[in-house]
Amino acid sequence: MTNAITTIGFDADDTLWQNEQFFKLTEARFVAMLAEHREIDQITTRLLDAERRNLQHYGFGIKGFTLSMIETAIEVTDGRVEAAVIGEILAIGREMLSHPVETLPGARETLEALTSDYRLVLITKGDLFDQERKLAQSGLGELFTGVEIVSDKSAATYDRVFRRYGDGPERALMVGNSLKSDVLPAIAAGSFGVHVPHALMWALEHAEPPTDRERFRQIDQLGELPALLDTLSPPAA
Numbered sequence: 001m002t003n004a005i006t007t008i009g010f011d012a013d014d015t016l017w018q019n020e021q022f023f024k025l026t027e028a029r030f031v032a033m034l035a036e037h038r039e040i041d042q043i044t045t046r047l048l049d050a051e052r053r054n055l056q057h058y059g060f061g062i063k064g065f066t067l068s069m070i071e072t073a074i075e076v077t078d079g080r081v082e083a084a085v086i087g088e089i090l091a092i093g094r095e096m097l098s099h100p101v102e103t104l105p106g107a108r109e110t111l112e113a114l115t116s117d118y119r120l121v122l123i124t125k126g127d128l129f130d131q132e133r134k135l136a137q138s139g140l141g142e143l144f145t146g147v148e149i150v151s152d153k154s155a156a157t158y159d160r161v162f163r164r165y166g167d168g169p170e171r172a173l174m175v176g177n178s179l180k181s182d183v184l185p186a187i188a189a190g191s192f193g194v195h196v197p198h199a200l201m202w203a204l205e206h207a208e209p210p211t212d213r214e215r216f217r218q219i220d221q222l223g224e225l226p227a228l229l230d231t232l233s234p235p236a237a
Contacts, residue, residue, distance in 0.1 A: 004171065005118065005173050005229065005232060006118060006119060006166050006172070007118060007119045007120075007162055007165055007167065007171065007172040008114060008118045008119070008172070008173050009121045009122075009123045009161065009162065009173070009174040009175065009191075010111075010120065010122055010144075010174075010175050010176070011123065011124060011174075011175065011176030011177060011178065011182045012122055012124035012131065012134065012135070013124060013134075013177075014104075014177045014198040014200070015104070015107075015175065015176045015196060015198070015222070016103060016104060016107045016122075016138065016140060017101050017102055017103045017107065017138055018101075018102040018103075018104065020198065020201065020202055021200055022096055022099055023096075023202070026065075026092050026095075026096055027044065029092055030043075030047070030073075030089065030092070031044060033085055033088060033089070034072075034073060034077065034085075037076050037077050038076045042076070043072065043076055046072045046075055046076055047068060047069065047072045048203055050068040050069075050071045050072045050075075051068045052204060054067060054068050054071070059126070059127070059151050059152075060127075061126035061127035061131075062097050062126075062127060062130055063127055063130075064127075065093070065096075066089065066090065066096075069093070073085060073086065073089060097133075100137065101137040101138045103138055103139075103140070104222065105222075105223070106222045107138075107140065107222055108140060110222045110223055110225055111140060111144075113226050114225070114226060115143045118229075119145040119165055119166050120144045120145055121146045121147070121148065121161060121162075121165045121166070122135065122141075122144045122147045122148065123148045123150065123157070123158070123161055124149055124150070125149070125150050125151060125181065126149070128149050131149045132149070145165055146161075152181075153185055154185050155185045155186075156189075157185065158174060158185055158186045158189040158191055159189045162189070162191060168190075169186070169189040169190040169191040170190045170191070172186075172191040173186075173192035173232070174186035174191050174193050174194065175194045175196060175225060176196065177196055177197060177201070178201070179205075179207040179208070179209060179210070180205045180206065181205060182195070183195050183207075183210070184207060184210060187213050187215050190215075191215065192215045192216075193210075193213075193216055193217070194217045194218070194219060194225065194228065195209065195216070195218040195219075196218075196219055196221065196222055197218070197220070217232075
């Protein structure tokens with residue numbers, strides 16, 4: 001079949017392994033440090049604003065998050081934040097960068113079930129060193145034909161990656177927990193976009209489901225992907 005899917009892209013963070021929960025736990029510790037200076041909701045709002053501003057400078061990932069926490073600490077204390085607090089922020093940022101990887105249920109089993117019939121490509125954004133570390137610790141690297149760590153995910157990104165590793169976006173499918181980064185731009189490139197919701201979602205990744213798009217699908221857990229693929233097209237010969 002000329003329309004058969006031959007290539008599957010997988011997001012990494014909160015699709016194959018836990019990620020956002022560590023940001024949430026760190027944010028809670030950060031807020032507790034500064035609770036005497038502002039109300040909790042004021043601190044979290046300031047932090048999210050800093051993250052939004054800093055994406056264009058630092059990109060996605062833990063290092064940018066740590067710098068945003070420092071910037072927020074300076075703001076909410078009117079420049080009077082103590083050096084010890086800055087040191088603690090840096091320390092919890094380093095903790096995040098060394099946290100053991102926790103793969104999500106069904107991740108390995110799903111990849112193993114598909115790797116013989118499809119070209120699997122890991123497409124993730126964030127800090128290069130941290131994403132390489134998590135991939136190595138996950139033990140999943142051997143199951144992928146290619147790995148792409150990108151600064152952002154756009155339709156052009158998916159078009160380029162699926163042409164490089166597969167037969168173009170029209171014969172590809174992207175799987176991820178973020179509608180904004182994994183699903184919408186993949187569909188815009190001509191691919192299928194499969195949403196696998198995660199219990200936690202970063203506010204800056206929020207988007208509405210494109211339920212009117214023919215190539216949009218949603219599954220409750222990653223283990224449902226092989227059965228979904230059977231309904232779309234048989235594996236390429």
